[in-house]
Amino acid sequence: MNKIGLFQSLKTDAWVKPFLTKYKNVLALALFLGFLTFFCGGALMFNSGFLISRSASIPENILLVYIPIVLTRAFGIGRPVFRYLERLTSHSWVLRMTSNLRLKLYNVVEKDAIFFKQAHRTGDILGLLAEDINHIQNLYLRTIFPTVIAWILYVFLIIGLGYFSWWFAIVMLLLLGIVVVVLPLWSVVVNGARQEKQKQMKNHLYTTLTDNVLGVSDWVFSQRGTEYVAGHKALEADLRTIDEKIKQFDRRRDFLLQGTFGVIAVALLVWASSRFPGVYGGLANWIAAFVLCVFPLIDAFAPLPSAAQETNVYKDSIDRFNALPEEQAAILAANAVKPEGPVELTVKDVHFHYPEGKEVLHGLDLTIAGHQKLAILGRSGSGKSTFASLLRGDLIPTEGSILINGQPVADFGDGISEVIGVINQSPYLFHTTILNNLRIGNEAASEEDVWQVLDQVGLKDMVSSLPDGLATMVDEAGLRFSGGERHRLALARILLKDTPIILLDEPTVGLDPITEQGVLETFFQVLDHKTIIWITHHLQGISMMDRVIFIEDGQLTMSGSPAKLAAENAHFQQLLAIDQGRI
Structure with missing residues (x-):
């Protein structure tokens, strides 16, 4: 039997x-x-x-x-x-x-x-x-x-x-x-x-x-x-x-x-x-x-x-x-290459739910123009992180589509890393040299390129002062560096990669307010020529954005420039007051 x-x-x-x-x-x-x-x-x-x-x-x-x-x-x-x-x-x-x-x-x-x-x-x-x-x-x-x-x-x-x-x-x-x-x-x-x-x-x-x-x-x-x-x-x-x-x-x-x-x-x-x-x-x-x-x-x-x-x-x-899912080979369409010039990201009537779960996103419509600075706000569990995964192609919408210059994100496969760079809450540094850690973004980068991006993120003097410079070994998980330094090193990687879109997934969580403000200023100054999608839970640095949206219960409930929302939207005014400690 x-x-x-x-x-x-x-x-x-x-x-x-x-x-x-x-x-x-x-x-x-x-x-x-x-x-x-x-x-x-x-x-x-x-x-x-x-x-x-x-x-x-x-x-x-x-x-x-x-x-x-x-x-x-x-x-x-x-x-x-x-x-x-x-x-x-x-x-x-x-x-x-x-x-x-x-x-x-x-x-x-x-x-x-x-x-x-x-x-x-x-x-x-x-x-x-x-x-x-x-x-x-x-x-x-x-x-x-x-x-x-x-x-x-x-x-x-x-x-x-x-x-x-x-x-x-x-x-x-x-x-x-x-x-x-x-x-x-x-x-x-x-x-x-x-x-x-x-x-x-x-x-x-x-x-x-x-x-x-x-x-x-x-x-x-x-x-x-x-x-x-x-x-x-x-x-x-x-x-x-x-x-x-x-x-x-x-x-x-x-x-x-x-x-x-x-x-x-x-x-x-x-x-x-x-x-x-x-x-x-x-x-x-x-x-x-x-x-x-x-x-x-x-x-x-x-x-x-x-x-x-x-x-x-x-x-x-x-x-x-x-019983496991079928193997899905990575798809990279012939025309899904790194775009040249401004990149427009279009979200059309996107719905998404996890298997045997409730719908997380419901009918989301959004257009992010090239070089735009967009902040995405929302409560915990509102769908912000899910939306970020959809933008990267890690998840596929249940309904609707997400397009980069008219090309479905899913068609890029692993090539999406050439289009969208990510800095998350805890950038990871490997137990190898500073040079190797930064070259993860671009293996062909010269030492001159590396020093240039370190200068842009404000770490050139710090790395130069180390006894071994770029050859300095990084402790496991990068614990020898402060939280702000780790985020700046992650930014240097992104600069070497030179992707047109940067996704910041609550990158300053756990930093003190002064360090957070300094990191944000560095980010937005260095990435001024990039499209930035910033997922955040509070409003420090929000004035540097071109546009702010609010996702609640999977739907877009608020959208506009920071100045306009601060003047006209009661909900945004309340969020500002809470964030600034006035309530």
Whole structure:
């Protein structure tokens, strides 16, 4: 039943199955090399047994066994060579497949990150990366490859024995059938459900552990740390119980497996004794040849029961991948290039709602002309940040459109970074040099260009005073710099990038009023020739804007110049009074 479920999952699979076709030649080569590995191993023992017996029976026979000696050397060399080549080929195939799988998973998560975070917890993502990718890898290395190779050997052996004796070929068909069919099915029926439960418990542990680690401060502050540890230990104890049951079954099954191989060896011994009677040691020769041939073939058939019982785990992993959204390749239209000259941004009747959520934006209409300075105000949760994501193309409107010079934002794909630059609340500085941090905006920028933008943002003297100048290492997250300095460094990046539109997403949150005013003045002075979209929650520096809009409950409720609104709009006047501390 579980195997049927796996085949059904693979039939409708859009994640794993495509790689079977993409790398089919390498896959076929790996299977063929695997067959040759076990063939050489069995042939080596068969030939060696015959050679040793024949040579030992009559001393003169040593002169008559030149061909078996050559074959022994050939099979002896061939077995490790083919084994190495098979491992090299199969692992190369699997690593190609899993690397593509990881890339596809990244593309899905990165492209749909906001929605993915709503539908999946961090522990789910870790489960996909740590468990499911490895399960898909093991599906090939521990199940598909060994099973296909074993079945090829199974058919080859039965046909080969049928050449000597059809009735004994039927006997071996039944005996090997216990190893190839019966024991794997028994493992699936008895242990498959336990392994599925084991995987579910591991996924649950990933999820709960991640959630609790991220919220560890809540456990500490509530003085419930002991309760958390006890709960986690209980989950681990349940998992260990399942693990032990699986191991107990594996030990019993392996005992039966080895017993079956013992019966096969005895059957071969009896059959060879009756099939090849003769004088001059002929009987001993064939007994040694056929019986010794069994032992290297054990390595081919022994993994089948354990491989079969894991198919249910693989089915679960495949289903989890196929439950993810379809991969969306980054689209960059041929004419969606960095615009030259003024850039006009048009918002036409935009509606947006998150999956299974209320509508965040409702019928938004707006035109932002080139070089305009626009401030967007609104309460927390009013839709400002969602609107910013829509402008960047990170989200797609449920209805309506957002255009840059008549071109839909979505058409720019990753190329949107050439059009819109972003400075957010907490600009991140990486643990590398100041020069490398700034060149993120433009890798081709010269040191002269970097010094020029540092001068524009007012940091040239500060960086010059550092012992290593531009080569100064930045502490992790840029903690050696003040909040205002980090924002100015982020502005320097944007200047090197030279995008026509700058999106300021509440960039001065957490700064003291004096620093905030200085940062804003620098921003608007240096970016005077750019289009600025400034999302803010209060009005310091608002007089430097050309236009102010207010979003409330997803709709545009106020629009005009700061001076006009201050003179005519009661709501704006109230906001000014609150911001200035007069109310």
